[in-house]
Ligand SMILES: Nc1ncnc2c1ncn2[C@@H]1O[C@H](COP(=O)(O)OP(=O)(O)OP(=O)(O)O)[C@@H](O)[C@H]1O
């Protein structure tokens with residue numbers, strides 16, 4: 001009989017327990033409400049089955065090659081405290097010139113560097129590790145943490161995150177305050193096992209801020225999991241620029257829930273880059289709650305080798321006169337697989353909404369596969385909405401044009417792929433970060 | 448030694464199609480000469496230009512092309528370019544995300560690297576000076592350097608950008624495929640002066656055109672008429688003037704039998 005290599009028939013779950021949760025909470029000296037929140041999330045987690053291909057949202061993503069015995073145990077619980085110099089210098093470089101407003105660096109879920117300028121602190125801006133915030137700004141964190149944006153009930157991994165989140169950041173910008181300098185978070189993971197990072201950003205009425213979060217890990221032998229949650233709360237007439245760049249190693253599986261809420265006349269400029277992992281399943285949801293709210297979502301992704309990215313986006317128009325603009329651009333080479341599934345929704349009778357969504361896919365090999373599934377559910381008549389997914393390869397006509405000027409074939413390919421992403425990279429507001437991303441893209445093209 | 452372009456009995460068509468578009472073209476262009484190629488729509492002029500440049504959309508079924516004694520058919524488009532051949536396209540394509548400046552710098556660097564694999568390429572200040580000089584000469588707004596190549600360019604702007612590339616890359620033989628079409632009178636003068644200033648013993652030019660007006664600026668030594676994929680008439684400047692006056696009817700009548708429809 002032929003030997004067939006099978007993936008596990010039934011879905012194993014990570015080897016974590018309520019006991020891990022209690023230990024984690026005790027180690028952090030968490031207030032009772034936080035422990036309770038973990039316990040409630042754990043209950044939800046236990047009540048939900050592991051997602052399978054039978055679930056609509058997971059139809060195109062089979063993660064059964066994860067070895068939970070490696071990727072599941074909490075990475076925070078073993079080994080010595082790592083040094084900051086494990087992190088590549090480019091990832092730590094200041095965002096603008098020599099300046100950034102603050103820097104939080106986590107290695108394996110432990111905070112190992114904290115910089116925060118007096119100038120921003122004196123403005124009343126709060127930027128700190130989330131555990132610390134839940135003590136120092138208990139009332140605020142309790143009101144928002146997994147209450148308004150990402151909920152433990154959002155899914156199995158959201159519940160697991162609520163129960164076992166290992167570390168996080170909290171950025172709070174009070175009303176009418178403008179954070180002039182950008183803030184920066186680096187999440188670096190050197191170990192196998194699971195980290196569960198949280199980002200909670202609250203930008204109050206008429207306030208402004210820019211935050212960049214980097215996720216990265218060096219090449220590894222053993223599997224790791226990142227089970228993240230990101231919550232962005234943008235108040236009335238507030239403005240948030242949020243950039244999240246993911247470059248985990250090829251042994252990492254990411255399962256994340258990210259949701260933003262934007263108030264009246266508020267503005268969110270949300271950029272996500274997906275380069276790393278073995279497999280990524282991310283939910284990115286934009287809720288426009290206030291009249292006149294506006295959100296732009298930009299995403300770039302580049303899958304090579306046997307990477308698998310599954311990005312679900314939602315643009316929910318919950319108020320009249322709201323507008324969204326989503327542009328995702330991705331490439332896939334080798335035998336990689338990408339899925340983008342987008343949805344624009346409105347509550348009934350939300351008039352004068354403007355929702356736009358397009359995902360452009362660049363297929364760089366015959367064996368790669370890209371799915372792009374746009375969607376629209378609008379229950380109003382006075383609306384301007386459009387949605388599309390496009391698919392293409394490197395056009396011979398363009399290749400010929402470049403080559404007719406003496407540019408070699410490999411160089412012409414590089415230029416066209418760089419050119420494909422350029423429009424999105426230009427949206428990243430930091431030149432140094434753009435250069436780093438361009439290098440990462442070129443490394444993938446040449447690999 | 449002059450880099451002569453020699454085309455002998457060239458037959459070519461669209462890759463994968465039976466019917467030939469070029470049906471036995473013979474033409475020789477020396478450095479320093481200006482040739483005009485005229486002929487009705489669809490007669491095969493752009494096909495010839497593309498085949499010479501090595502466009503993989505076309506397939507050569509018979510004949511030979513030599514450039515400076517080398518077999519052009521053995522070379523890919525980029526090698527042909529680096530050997531000194533240039534084509535200003537009739538319909539230049541837009542290159543999303545690649546700026547004019549980046550594009551031209553890469554094209555120059557490709558030449559330097561082909562000569563010397565160790566070359567680090569042209570320095571940025573040196574390149575900027577070069578590019579700005581050429582743009583001024585062609586009366587182009589320097590902002591063009593930062594725009595994505597041909598994206599959203601007007602018809603005339605595209606043609607000017609082609610000549611900018613010609614001026615920067617300094618080829619030995621340049622083919623201008625209807626570079627004069629779509630240009631207003633002032634733009635035509637600027638472009639023609641640009642070509643004129645590049646002309647000299649180092650540059651051979653093949654001007655593909657429907658109009659005499661560009662030939663008033665760039666005076667041809669030879670004029671050829673293509674009809675049905677063959678060069679059916681060759682002569683001096685007076686041939687272009689006759690076509691301007693009389694159109695192609697006489698050509699059709701004379702060569703109908705030779706060229707089946
Ligand atoms: N890529 C192609 N695919 C299909 N047909 C082609 C292609 N290229 C050329 N042809 C056909 O070959 C013939 C010659 O076309 P070509 O563009 O060379 O003409 P031309 O002489 O340049 O015409 P014009 O003066 O209109 O520019 C036309 O019938 C054209 O439709």
Ligand SMILES: [Mg+2]
Nearest residue numbers: 492493494537
């Ligand atoms: Mg033509």
